[in-house]
Amino acid sequence: MNLLIISTCSNKLSEREFVLPFENKHTRTNHYSNLRDIDWADKILITGTAIADNDYLTNLDKFEWLSDISKPVLGICSGAQIVALVFGAKLIKNVEIGMVEVEGNLFDKKSFQAYALHQNGISNLNEFELLAKSNDSIHAIKHKLKNIYGVIFHPEVRNKWVLEKFIEA
């Protein structure tokens, strides 16, 4: 299984925090500004970035390929915001930092503690269904017709099962 990791980090130093935890011998990493390996990939992960980094929001045109993709995609935090925006959902100001209780149904898990680190949240789900949320934020969504997921929390912290389930699914 070839996993393409797409970095949304505008500062290389952030990649140690948001990209490196997912890398292994089955993955390749591309920055969204220079995509080379979409054809190689079986599945695609779009990473998060530093909470102060909003560059991806001014470069949404670099993600237009998502509209036509038939491969499974998982967006994390900024990655989730990107997939949401591409399919017509909206963002709201929504700061959440630290461990939060998330409930719903994500890959059959009904409730869990998750590490939140975001200042934008998703609203107006449009083409998505809600899978899980905390008291203050939507935390997991799935496109109604495609295998495109978004999670606002950071599964690299204490919830690595999310990526494992995405890869198995």
Add this chain to the structure above:
Amino acid sequence: MKLGVLFSGGKDSTFATELANSGQNEVVCLMSMKSENKASYMFHTPNIDLTELQAESLGISLITQKTEGKKESELIDLRRLIQKSQKEFGIEGVVTGAVESVYQATRIQKICSDLNLWCFNPLWQLNQEELLNQLLKRGYEIIISGIAAYPLDEKWLGRKLTKSMINELIELKDKYGVNPAGEGGEFESLVLNGPNFKKKIQINKHCLEYKNHSGVFVVEDAELK
């Protein structure tokens, strides 16, 4: 980007300094909290005064802030330190050596978010054994400067980090759940030399404070050589 590193002089913040000082970023200051509470949840305390020598050797300015180290007031003091660095050095981001501690990382992320600063944690989620091996490979000279967990005892104080020590720490992890990189506060470390050090720290005089699996290797006199 101009960055300030939360710097204790231990292995993680020293390694984070090296990683942060490259590419599009420049570390313009090291920020040290001097906590009077030896049991601080947030800050490393043994030999914190040695950060002055380390900063000199690294050729980076040091900025310090005292704190009584009470659980929430130390966060106000930390915020003060970061604000001072913003004002004096124009930092745009803060770097930490956090590896796994959500407690530490969350508190620093919140302060950065309030102050409109970037926050970088270049060691975040790194495998503990791999972290120790990388430090050795890069030529860091590190000693154990504090211990606070069974079965660590006074024999560990002042010991140099070597490959065989890493193996011992892995055994302790399997047997007693001691985090091999000391992330749970099981031990504290002190960096004496590293790839970015212009001079090495030489310890001329030290003493041990030890009682019941808790102790400190106290450096009484040191110089750059």
